[in-house]
Amino acid sequence: MIEVQNLTKRYGTFVALDSISFSARQGEILGFLGPNGAGKTTTMRILTGYMPPTEGSAQVAGYDVFDDSLEVRRHVGYLPETVPLYRDMTVRGYLDFLARLRDVPQRKARIDEVLARVGMTDRARSLIRSLSKGMRQRVGLAQAIVHNPDVLILDEPTIGLDPHQVQDVRALIRELGQTRTVMISTHILSEAEQMCDRIVIIDRGRIVAEDTPEQLRARLHRSGRLFVRVGGRAGQNAGQLLGGVPGVTGVEPHADGYLISARPRTDVRAALAAAVVGHGLELLELRPWALTLEEIFLEVTTALDHEPVAGERRHA
Amino acid sequence: MRNVRIVAQRELAQYFLSPIAYMVAFAILLLTGFLFNSDLGQRAGRLPPDGTAVLGVFGFFTVFFAPLITMRLFAEEAREGTLELMLTMPVRDGDVVLGKFLGAWAYYSIILGLTLVYQVIWLSITTFKAYQLSPELDIGPVISSYLGIWLFGGAALAVGLLFSAITENQVVAGFLSIATLFILWLGDFAGLVVQNRVIAQVIRALSLQAHYSTSFLIGVIRFEDVVFFIGLIVVMLFITTRLLESRRWR
Structure with missing residues (x-):
């Protein structure tokens, strides 16, 4: 569902992504971990058709992100880091606008269903500007799934939510991940450990580790x-x-x-x-003594000339 | 065109969800109403009615209020992060640009339509014999003026849209648009003071006023003026689309 090969992105002389490769299959939740500026958002933006790569290729849902950008966008649901909301619109109006652009069949029923899934049915008529941060995050998630996409790309999906909402959203993502490909970026390592089938750790534009949470821990034990x-x-x-x-x-x-x-x-x-x-x-x-995922993360992202860990993919 | 229509409908609805739309409409009607009232007072019973008097001033107002309409279109979306959403929708960049432009133009048309009330007043006091105070209204120049100001407004909005796509700051976008439109408006006068005849002709050919005040406003619909405004709209929308696409490469 997601196939990335030697993806490189340069901004002038700055290399944001340095020939990264990874894949995610249907029914898999892939966690994308990395410190700020590691290249997570750049990767996600390339995969959603927002920007083209400088080199390399990426396929999403069987379509090339550069050659078939519009098809990729049809099959992807995307929640950017800054939740993109029209604050003067009502929740329903906002979802209806995006569902129309995405040509969603039986729009009203689908919007009702999505609102129920994110627990916002009772706020459907509220202006988005009047919602709390957690509610806005859920509206953002609703727009990402309103067209029932094959691939979901979520940048920090639980940020700003209270603990109950975090649990609900994680459960929703796990449920969605059973039949779709879900890629999430997060700084919350325990979240990645709980939700993801596989974790990719990225640092300074390079993938420094990739494996299941259990294997990562076991191999670094x-x-x-x-x-x-x-x-x-x-x-x-x-x-x-x-x-x-x-x-x-x-x-x-x-x-x-x-x-x-x-x-x-x-x-x-x-x-x-x-x-x-x-x-x-x-x-x-x-x-x-086994390292926690947090310690693994710190270890692989702080060492400049670190030793390759088992299961690691290095790209010079 | 389906996506263009959806974007345009949202933009038009958005104007009526924000106070600025009502403020602009209020200001325009207040100023034009005042002008109409004084013009009516001077002419009634003495001079022939002139339905284009208000529209002549409306052109000058457009230089200032068209940027108020367009300044938020892309600048606000870039600042709020919704532009990233729009650019990851299965919609072509050109459709987004055209949809936003048509939404703004539709709103402009509604405001322009409100000034038809002045023509109705003229017609009611010049056509109905019992109340006739002046000779009948010459409807020809009124129709050509409305066509001209509508095209002129479209061109001004297209210029404003371009500047909205350049910066994330609405105030900067509005200021740059007003400055540019004002220079284009004054191009008519600049052409008069420049000594070199060829340069003066070029400047005058680019002037917004020269393509409106000396043709549409006096009842003349010239092909070159129509082409000028439509051409300006097409060029501005094309550049705006390219600017939007360039964000992907930055």
């Missing part, structure tokens, strides 16, 4: 690392105590505990537990 939290009057001694356990190669203070590195294929958990308890201390926590 450092073998042999454990997190240990010790209670009682351990003080500085706990670090020395843990470092002296056979098989332990490194101890690094982390948060309110320690990250323990061990020799490959060596299980030091029992020895660590015995050492702590044997010295009269309390063992509060002992678990394998």
Whole structure:
């Protein structure tokens, strides 16, 4: 449904996208993560036919974004980062205008259906200018799905919503993603983790990692690392105590505990537990150390000359 | 053309949702009404009625209020982010430009139509014998003047639309449009003071006033004047479309 090959976008000498490639199939929710200025919005704008790429190709719903731009636009629902609303129009009037431009059949019934899905039925006659930010966001989402598109491209779709609305919108996106291709950009990593089938991390115009949330975590889970939290009057001694356990190669203070590195294929958990308890201390926590998605994100987007992670796609 | 019609209908409706439309209509009717009243007072019973007196001034007003109508058309959409929405709709850029222009022109036509009340008054006091105060109204120049001012308004709106697509600031768009239209309006006088005959002719040929006041307003419909205004509209809309397309490449 979305097929991007060596996509490059330059603004003068500035390279906003540097030969990125990725794909998303039908029934998949693709998360697009990256810091500000990474190239997320540029990618989305190219995929929606708003601007052409400098080099490379992109196909959406089987149509080339440059050669068949109008067809692409017919099959895509797009919610830009700044929700595009005509503030002097009513919610229904706004959706009706866009549905007419998109030639939606049985317009009135479809608009009723979409309003119900985003929970705005009771505000259909309200002027958009009188709506709260969360409601405006939902109206923006309604316009993106009013024509029942094959591909949905949503730039920060839950921004500005209250927690209940966030849950509702996430549920809606998950539902929409069952039969369509959905691409969302977000800064909320837990959101990507919860909603997306696959995540692409982009930084400075390059894709630095791409995989499922589980695989990303698993592959960045450092073998042999454990997190240990010790209670009682351990003080500085706990670090020395843990470092002296056979098989332990490194101890690094982390948060309110320690990250323990061990020799490959060596299980030091029992020895660590015995050492702590044997010295009269309390063992509060002992678990394998896995990076959260947030830590993965920071790791792959802050290192200038980072090591490629498993599943990573590098494009020079 | 379907998309053009949809965009035009929304733009026309939008004018009546904002106070500026009513303010412009109020100001135009107040000024022209005042002019008509004083003209009527001077002529009644003494001079032949002149239905074009108000329309002559309406042309000058158009230089100032046409930009008020057009300044928001693209500038506001760019600022509010709705232009990105429009440009990702399955609609050609040219359709968006033409739709917005026709919406604005329709609104202009409605305001122009309001001035027909003055012609009705003239006709009622010159045609109905019982109340006849003056000779009958010469309807020919009135019809040609309405055609001329309508085309003139379209050209002025097209110029305003172009400047609205240049900047995201409505005030800047309005100011640049007024300045340009004012220069084009005064081109008639500039042609008179320039010594070089060829340059003077070129300047005068580009003057809005020369194509309106000395032809349509006196009951003459010249082919070249019609072509001038329609040509100006086409060129301005073409450049505006190209400007809009250039946003995609920036």
